[in-house]
Amino acid sequence: MDGLAQVLLAFMEQGGEVLWLIAALLFVMWTLIFERVWYLKFAWKQDATKVIAKWEGRAERKSWEAKQIRSMLLSQSSMQINQFMPMIKAMVALCPLLGLLGTVWGMIEVFNVMAVTGGGDAKSMAEGVQKATIPTMAGMVAALSGVFANTYVTRIAQREGKLLWDNLTTDH
Template identity: 55%
Template sequence: MIEFLEAIRDFTETGGQVLLVIGLLIFVMWLLILERALYLFIWHKNFKNEAVAMWKARTDRKSWFAQQIRQQTISRLTMQLNGSIPIIQALVALCPLLGLMGTVTGMIEVFDVMAISGSGNARSMASGVSKATIPTMAGMVGALSGVFASTWLNRTVKSERTHLEDALTIER
């Protein structure tokens, strides 16, 4: 376990301070993704069953008023389904931008070394190049994993909305 933590520390030192921010961002993004997945698999079923039971208990399902209640129920449950998905999508978009910021700060360090040493000393520029490439890689990995998860969440929410609309039928 200690070796694992030391490897993470070394990786973070190699990537610079921006890598810590990217790591925190990815951690928060995956916490939100996990929360949405748990909501979909556990809590949403209860809310859906309550809404369907409430709808089936109605005697009037064809009037304009009943249709407005149906639309309100579908909209309310859809809003609950979407929950933090817009935040997840924003965090996905932010990952590559922070990676780009890491690239810029790493390249600034390379140019500082070149200005101080007066030449292109490869050893002295190596740490700046790693600080330029590692955050970029981390931002892209975080964004790609988040894109797949948010796409799955959006597809599942759309499917659940369709199932809910089908469950709240108009016929009596």
């Protein structure tokens, strides 16, 4: 194992079991964020072109039926654009909660050491405090990174939805 992997593994051990949960959640959250960024930057252009072509292929676009079809196309496109966004938001909210779970877990360890040793083993108590603070920090950092990424992806999604709405004209 190289030096970086050893340092990372030592950090994960210092943070306790909850840190592994935060790492797994962070991996899934960022996988979904990268998927949305990739989709909106590359694949969405083709999907939007298909929707616009379908709308432009209509002979008339002013009737009630045409407006309903336009509404359906926009709704389906909105679902495509925002596919994993609620899940990403939920994961962002879960990160600090898992951090707090790590805090409780570490403090239970501190109280256990105090009960067993009568409070005389400062090194063991410090390890418990460390296991309490590292997951809290990790949960907050994970949540902050997710908030910034989610804001970025949400803005792109809103912009693309607005552009599609503007392109589905009802001029004839």
